Amino acid sequence: MRMLTKIPKQFYFFLAVLFVLNLIQSNFTQLIFDEAYYWYYSQNMAWGYFDHPPMVALMIKISSYFFDGELGVRLVSCLLSALNIVLLWLMIDNPKKNQYIVHFFVLVFSMTLLNAYGFFTLPDTPLLFFTSCFLLTYKHFIKNESLPLAILLGIFMAALMYSKYHAVLVIFFVLLSNIKLITKPYAWLAVLIALCCYAPHFYWLYDNDFVSIKYHLYERPNGAYSFEKYTLGFFVNLVAIFGLTFPFIYKALLKTKNTNLFNKALIYLTYGVILFFFISSFNRRIQTQWIIIICIPMVVIAFNYMLNNKQALTWIFRLGLINVILIAYLRIGLVHQPLLFNFYYESHGNIEWAAAIKKEAGNRPVVFENSYRNAPMYSFYTNGSPTFSLNNYMYRKNQYSIDNSEDNVRGKDVAYISKYLNDFSFSYQREDGGLYKGIFIPNFQSFRKVECIVEEQELTLTTEKSIELSVYNPYEQNISLQDLKFGITYMDAYKTPIQTLGITPTANTPNTTQLQAKDTTKFKFSLPTTKNENIGYFRVVISENNLLFGLNGKPIPIN
Structure with missing residues (x-):
């Protein structure tokens, strides 16, 4: 609490502006498909789900107690994003930082995905927040090993793992940066607490035949190696997460030395994640959000470098402002599609197509073939209408494969939506060219769990x-x-x-x-x-x- 009172009022002013902006964005931006899928998670709370641990579902469930609609999905994300900025600020010790609050906010706001996860509710949102919680606690722990800090470390490690399985990289590379931790009793206590807190998810995995682990490690579809799509794409992602500031951001990383254990942890974490996914890029396509973890240590590294390097301070601020303008433009475009030069994004038109199908389906449950994305989106924008994603051999398993949603449509008269239909009773053409084709099936019967x-x-x-x-x-x-x-x-x-x-x-x-x-x-x-x-x-x-x-x-x- 004493640390918070030392933060200048100007900092809280910019924080409040950013928080209100994210609330407004959350309220007026339609859900993207992944958010709808995680909203579907939250309708049946559990200790785990097919694709991810349960933290994202918990966030949405809490948000739904305060608001309906999109804000009822994103409220907690907005709160965690604001708190995350405070935690990042507290990780910076440089006494000159209070003179450059505007520069700090430009740096943070200019990072593309760090910006997006300020309001989108995805597993990476809590992953970023708890990475900051873990690192800040670790910073104090290496200065003063104590029981309270060991307990906090354990809780935050568990919270990380409840957010996304990639969190194991954060814990591993921080441990690797200070291998002497294996001789510290309080460090072992933190691990024990983390394992105890994570035990319910371990049991859920066991009870569900380790379905999540098997999918991510063995059953996830892949393709033949392509340098352009895989390895080159990985390097493009490294640029994309920082935008125009990337040369100076990575220069800051190269120039930062292991002057203390905390700096060493930040450096090991950043290089470790980059190296891990670089090696992985020879086997699969790396998604941009997989490397977003490095944004947390890089904010601290880059801002410290800016404070000690006038050229970096000037150029990151200037290029960051351009990033901010571009990102602000794109954020407006998430709400109003024409501003994106008729580019159709997945946050556009969902209310319209859901209403069009609802008009045809009436009170019938709707079965979407091969679409765990459309099924929850339709349900969200039709006030919880029952849906089911019927997955065929050309698709993949998902949460609908392991829950009881199939039972809710079996034996019912359903509207069946599939792109594989040749003859159909109704259709709806999306502005992006997608076509929904549907028929009515009485006494629908499927047994996909055989x-x-x-x-x-x-x-x-x-x-x-x-x-x-x-x-x-x-x-x-x-x-x-x-x-x-x-x-x-x-x-x-x-x-x-x-x-x-x-x-x-x-x-x-x-x-x-x-x-x-x-x-x-x-x-x-x-x-x-x-x-x-x-x-x-x-x-x-x-x-x-x-x-x-x-x-x-x-x-x-x-x-």
């Missing part, structure tokens, strides 16, 4: 022997085999579907006509002949009631 399990791993396309297949029905009802069709989806080495062929598996028990509820049925099948080459995997898939095949089996490698 699991197809192949134990054998050493398989080839020329395998002649029968392959054992276990089909588990997790539902409370029997499923008639007459309503099901089995198939094999062949995929390339990057798990991209190439071809799907039908198969007729033979039940081990004669005269089997149903998949019994909560039971496993044994079958045998043979791989169908394909003329396609470069096949790396296959997946057993099921179509129920003539829907497109689902994602019932895991990718099995073919040698």
Whole structure:
């Protein structure tokens, strides 16, 4: 509290202006698709979700207690963003900083994603905030190891991990910068507290067959390496997060020395994250937000460098002002689409298309095929209308694959939205060219949680022997085999579907006509002949009631 009273009034004035600006932006900007998806998380609070830990859902749930609409999704993000700026300021010790408050705010506001996460509610928002909490606490801890600081460190490490799995990089590289921490009892206490706080999520992962870890490590689709898309794209992202100020920002990093343990932690964290994702860029495309963690140490590093280097102070301020003007223009464009030269962003037109589909669907639940993005967006802008994302073999699993949303539409008359429809009863053309096509299906039936399990791993396309297949029905009802069709989806080495062929598996028990509820049925099948080459995997898939095949089996490698 004493530290806060030492902050000049001018600082709080700029902070208040930025906070009010973010509130206004939050209220008048329609949700983006990821925010709608995380809003859907918050409708059923849990200790974990398919793609991420639960912090983002908790933020939205808290926001919803105070406001409706978009602000009911983003309020906590605005608060955390403002508090994050205070924490960044407190990490800077230079006595000259009070003379350059305007320069500090220009530096912070000019960082593109740090700016965007001032109001968007995404997992990176709490990740940034708790990174600052962790670093500021660590700064005090290395000066005075104590029980209260060890407890805080543990809590903030857990909060980091509850925000996003990338948080492990923050903890690891700070530890690497001060390896002597492994000899400190209070450091071990902090780790123990963090593990205890994180235990509910560990249990959730265990209870859900580590679905999040398996997806991120093994099942996430990828593509063939491309220097332009992967490695060069990574370097473009390093420039994009700082905009025009990037030469001086990175010069500040290069010029900063390990003068103390805290500076060393900032440097290790920045270089560590950059190196980690540089190496990763040879395997996959690096998304811009994955490297946003470096913005926190870089604010401290760059501002300290500015205070001691007149040229850097001048140029970062000038270029930062240009960044600020461009970002302000883009932020206005998030609300009013014409200002972006007719560029159509995902925060535009959602109210309109949701209303158009609602007009056709009436009170029917709406099933979106292959769109965990459209389903929650429609629900949000139609006051919680029931929706479901039906995922077929050309898509990927998501939160709708593991929750009970399918139960809410089974047996109902639904409006079914799919780009794969040839004949449709209604449609809506988005301004960006996207076309929603829909039909009405009475007594809708889908069983996408039926699991197809192949134990054998050493398989080839020329395998002649029968392959054992276990089909588990997790539902409370029997499923008639007459309503099901089995198939094999062949995929390339990057798990991209190439071809799907039908198969007729033979039940081990004669005269089997149903998949019994909560039971496993044994079958045998043979791989169908394909003329396609470069096949790396296959997946057993099921179509129920003539829907497109689902994602019932895991990718099995073919040698």
